[in-house]
Amino acid sequence: MTSRTTSPLVLHGALGQRARLREGELLLRSRRELRRIPVAAIERVEVRGPRGRTLAVVLTGQEPVAARTHSLTSLRPAAVKRFAAVLCAALPVRDGAELSRSGSPPVTVEPLERRGRPAVQFGSVVAVAFCLVMAALLVTRSWGGAFCWVFVPMLVGAGVSLAEVGWKPVREGWILAVRGITVDGRRKNSGAIDAGDAGASYVYLFTDAEGVPRVYRGSNGGRDEEEIVYDPRNPGLNQLRRRNAAQFAAGLTFLLFLVLPLLGSGTALALAALADLFGLWSYAAL
Numbered sequence: 573m574t575s576r577t578t579s580p581l582v583l584h585g586a587l588g589q590r591a592r593l594r595e596g597e598l599l600l601r602s603r604r605e606l607r608r609i610p611v612a613a614i615e616r617v618e619v620r621g622p623r624g625r626t627l628a629v630v631l632t633g634q635e636p637v638a639a640r641t642h643s644l645t646s647l648r649p650a651a652v653k654r655f656a657a658v659l660c661a662a663l664p665v666r667d668g669a670e671l672s673r674s675g676s677p678p679v680t681v682e683p684l685e686r687r688g689r690p691a692v693q694f695g696s697v698v699a700v701a702f703c704l705v706m707a708a709l710l711v712t713r714s715w716g717g718a719f720c721w722v723f724v725p726m727l728v729g730a731g732v733s734l735a736e737v738g739w740k741p742v743r744e745g746w747i748l749a750v751r752g753i754t755v756d757g758r759r760k761n762s763g764a765i766d767a768g769d770a771g772a773s774y775v776y777l778f779t780d781a782e783g784v785p786r787v788y789r790g791s792n793g794g795r796d797e798e799e800i801v802y803d804p805r806n807p808g809l810n811q812l813r814r815r816n817a818a819q820f821a822a823g824l825t826f827l828l829f830l831v832l833p834l835l836g837s838g839t840a841l842a843l844a845a846l847a848d849l850f851g852l853w854s855y856a857a858l
Contacts, residue, residue: 577611577662583627583655585644591627593659598629600642604806606682607784609642613679617659624649627656631679639783642679681784683808709849717848720841727838731831738826744809745820752801753781754813757788759796776800780807788812 583591592599598609613631620626625647631640646652702725709718757778774793778786778800786807788800792815802810811819 579655579658579662581651581655581658583644583646583651584648585646589644591644591655593655593662596662598659600644601684603684604808605684607642608680608682610679611659611662612664614659614663615640617656617663619649619652619656621645625652627652629659635783639781642782679784681786681807705845705849709845712849714845714848717845720848721845724838724842724845727834727841731834731838734834735827735831738823738831741819741823742827744811745816745823747803747809748801748811748816749820751803751805752816753804754799754801755779755781757798757800759793759798760787776812778802778810780804786810 577593578595579593581593585591588603590599590601592601593611596611598611598614600607600609609629609631615630615632618628618630620628620643626643626645628641628643630637631642633640702721706718706721709715709721755778757776760775760777773791774789776788776793776798778788780786780802781804784807786800786802788802788810790811792812799813800810801813801816
């Protein structure tokens with residue numbers, strides 16, 4: 573039996589989490605993923621915590637309760653209790669055999685694309701500031717400072733753009749090293765064979781600590797079985813365990829030997845130009 577109940581209630585949780593009941597599915601949305609939990613797969617709904625601010629959904633099956641539990645913590649206990657009551661009313665009636673039976677409708681996890689922060693306003697402010705300083709340098713005939721100032725956006729802009737490239741593997745490598753969980757993964761096939769994985773050279777299937785099927789897609793791999801390390805807070809962040817340290821080291825080297833020199837050179841030229849503008853240093857004196 574599958575419930576088709578839909579509720580207009582929306583339960584807001586910490587870190588942008590939301591819970592909705594739509595067409596017989598409990599939708600748990602975070603900033604990085606959307607979990608679709610069929611109501612038919614829910615064994616019971618609980619309100620936990622000393623103040624009743626945590627909604628806990630326990631799925632059917634024979635696995636440990638912790639592996640079958642999905643939760644959301646809200647700042648409003650009354651909203652949690654109300655949503656739990658609506659969700660309980662939507663649960664189908666089962667006997668004892670159905671509650672212990674594994675093989676209920678699967679929970680699907682859909683990764684969400686993170687929206688980029690609007691940079692138009694910040695870029696406009698930087699452009700105006702650059703033009704104002706250049707105009708001031710030309711009006712005061714600070715030719716040396718103007719010469720230095722021309723190269724500032726080139727060096728700093730290149731450094732900032734490349735910093736995003738180098739920071740990503742450093743950040744992800746550090747997160748996986750500090751709080752990552754390692755599980756076994758089995759190779760599915762190559763991206764050239766599976767049309768859905770065209771952007772990846774290797775595809776590995778693994779199951780996280782909560783029992784949810786996950787996928788690693790990347791250019792690293794080759795073995796039939798690999799150890800996959802993933803972030804429990806964001807399971808979409810995963811990597812082959814044997815490649816994580818190399819990824820971190822490569823990103824750190826990129827930052828230290830390319831990004832920092834660019835940013836340092838741009839900052840030095842900017843300070844020299846401003847010093848020339850305010851009379852603290854003159855290019856003509858060299």
